[in-house]
Amino acid sequence: MEDLREQSKKITKEIMEQFGHKSPMAVPKLEKVTINTGIGEWAKGKSSDKQKEIVDYVVQDIGLIAGQKPVVTKAKKSISGFGIREGDPVGVKVTLRGERMYMFLEKLINVVFPGLRDFRGLETDSVDQSGNFTFGVEEHISFPEIPADERDNIFSLQVTVSNSADSKEEGLEFLKKLGFPFKK
Numbered sequence: 030m031e032d033l034r035e036q037s038k039k040i041t042k043e044i045m046e047q048f049g050h051k052s053p054m055a056v057p058k059l060e061k062v063t064i065n066t067g068i069g070e071w072a073k074g075k076s077s078d079k080q081k082e083i084v085d086y087v088v089q090d091i092g093l094i095a096g097q098k099p100v101v102t103k104a105k106k107s108i109s110g111f112g113i114r115e116g117d118p119v120g121v122k123v124t125l126r127g128e129r130m131y132m133f134l135e136k137l138i139n140v141v142f143p144g145l146r147d148f149r150g151l152e153t154d155s156v157d158q159s160g161n162f163t164f165g166v167e168e169h170i171s172f173p174e175i176p177a178d179e180r181d182n183i184f185s186l187q188v189t190v191s192n193s194a195d196s197k198e199e200g201l202e203f204l205k206k207l208g209f210p211f212k213k
Contacts, residue, residue, distance in 0.1 A: 033131045033138075033207060040206040048199055057160060057194035057203040062130045064095055065122040065187045066169075084118045087184065091121050093174040094186075095133060099123035134190070138208045141171050150212035153201055160200015162190045162209070 041056045050056055068087050084101055091099045102120040104113045113119065125133050142148060145166075156162045166186045170177040194200030205211055 033135050037207060040203070043206065044199070044203060047202065055195075057192045057199055059130060059134075059207075060126070060191045060193055062125045062133055063122060063189040063191070064091060064099070064125070064133075065120060065189070066091065066184055067120045068118060068184075080118060083182075084121070086182065087121045090169055090175055090180075090184075091123055091186075094169065094172045095123045095125055096129050097123055097125060134207075136173070137188070138210070140173055141166070142210055145171055148210075150210050153211050156197050156201045156204070158197050160192055160194025160197055160203065162192075162200070162204055164188055 037059060041053050044050070044056045045053060048056075066087060068083060088099055088101065099121045100123065101118050102122055104115055104117045104119050107113060107115045142151075151162075151164055155164050164187075166172075166188065168183050169175060169186055170180055170183055190204070192200055192203060194203055201211070
């Protein structure tokens with residue numbers, strides 16, 4: 030099985046012909062993958078010790094999934110209607126580039142998607158007008174690094190795959206050729 034980096038180089042010629050690009054530099058390339066989850070609702074109303082425990086738990090698991098230490102995002106201002114104070118932790122995110130990005134995407138396409146319960150393919154509607162693709166994973170224990178039997182709290186993740194495509198059609202075709210399992 031060839032790795033994703035080699036595969037993306039191979040499909041350059043196909044996409045050049047399909048979309049009429051004269052230069053290989055005009056063909057879409059993967060830029061970054063962002064993994065994100067919100068913890069605001071989970072940590073809301075808890076004592077600061079309990080909040081720290083929840084944040085540490087989420088940071089540890091996302092770090093295992095991504096292979097890189099994530100960043101805790103904090104509320105920029107207080108919103109009384111949501112019970113959020115300025116500086117409260119509201120999420121955890123990590124941005125992957127280069128080799129870690131390719132390793133994560135290979136694991137996602139070859140291990141996680143086939144292992145998801147009732148998986149019928151990805152929605153093409155999740156590709157935006159710039160060709161970037163955003164989707165959710167309902168259970169973080171779907172990743173092989175997380176021991177499912179040792180986890181009491183399960184959270185969902187949002188993953189965004191950013192590329193340099195000029196249009197939705199070009200980005201979608203690029204992602205399909207990389208091996209993303211979209212619905213027919």
